[in-house]
Amino acid sequence: MFHPIIRITGYQNVAPYTLRVEFDDATQQIIDFEPILIGPFLGPLRDLSLFNQVRLDLEVHNLLWPNGADFDPATLHDWPQHIEELAARACQWAPALV
Numbered sequence: 001m002f003h004p005i006i007r008i009t010g011y012q013n014v015a016p017y018t019l020r021v022e023f024d025d026a027t028q029q030i031i032d033f034e035p036i037l038i039g040p041f042l043g044p045l046r047d048l049s050l051f052n053q054v055r056l057d058l059e060v061h062n063l064l065w066p067n068g069a070d071f072d073p074a075t076l077h078d079w080p081q082h083i084e085e086l087a088a089r090a091c092q093w094a095p096a097l098v
Helices: 039-046 073-077 079-097
Strands: 008-015 018-023 028-032 055-057 062-064
Touching (some): 008 055, 008 062, 028 079
Antiparallel strands (some): 008 018, 018 028, 055 062
16 A cells, blocks of 8 residues: 655644645645644643744654644644544543643
8 A cells, every 4th residue: 555755845824723734745734733732742832822833844844843742744634534533532631631
C-alpha cells in the first residue's frame, strides 16, 4: 500500500486557535485546534499568545510550537477524519488535570 508523504507548505491564523494549513498537494484545511487543547502537552496552547507562536518547521514540514507540540502533517491533512477521535482522547486527558 502506498502512503504519500504529506508536507505543510504554509499556514495562516484565521481565528483564535484556528489555522488555515496548506499542503504540498495544493489542498488546505481550516483547523480549529481548541477542542483538543487539553492535558499537559497541548493544554498550554490554550494560552493564545503561546498558540500564536506556531511556526513552520522547514526541516520536517510540520507545524511546531515553542513547547514542542506538533502534529503529523498527514493527520492535519485529513483532519475531518481524525477530529472526533482526537477530541475523544483529549477528553480522556482532562481528568488527569484535576
